[in-house]
């Protein structure tokens with residue numbers, strides 16, 4: 001096993017054993033709450049974070065409460081990092097197949 005493969009495998013294993021992962025994208029939407037005296041009535045609206053996930057070709061959105069934002073952002077980032085590492089390992093094996101190398 002090459003040093004690059006070993007590194008990618010151990011980073012992926014560590015990530016999956018210690019962190020959570022979420023597939024999805026984060027979307028900030030501005031919404032007016034409807035209260036006539038709120039500052040948002042004249043301004044741009046409150047910023048709300050949504051997690052958009054697509055499953056079987058259907059997109060769904062979940063509201064992310066303020067106190068969940070930082071952990072959900074981290075989980076989404078960690079999913080991307082895990083995907084990158086998996087791709088890195090996969091590329092090594094594409095080359096093995098292409099070069100008929102054990």
Ligand SMILES: [Zn+2]
Nearest residue numbers: 032033038040
């Ligand atoms: Zn408001």
